[in-house]
Amino acid sequence: MRLYIAIPFVLVASLYAAAGVAAVTRGWVPSWNRRRVRRVRLHGWGQLVVAFGVCWQVVFGLVISGPGIREWGPSPAACFS
Structure with missing residues (x-):
């Protein structure tokens, strides 16, 4: 598990999600975004989707696929032989 990478990403994603909830x-x-945003509600929903995607990648890409989890199942070579 690479928690030293996962924890900052989850914190940034949660701040981004909080801004999305505030926009919705x-x-x-x-x-710094007020002049460029035309539809505030759509912008907020987009932020929520991005935050969800980042958390999804962190959980399934960094936390679950760590080397400690791989020891629980058979090796890939054992599955195909």
Whole structure:
């Protein structure tokens, strides 16, 4: 498990998701994005989808596929021989 990589990614994704929830529920967008965002609700839903995707990749790419998990099952060579 590569938790030293996974934990910062989850923290950033959670902050991004919080901004998405704020955009969807209150119509609030950070000041550095206010001029470029035309549809606030659509922007918020996009942020939520991106945050979900990042968390999904972290959980299934870094945490679950670690070397400690691979020891539980048979080796790939044993499956195909």
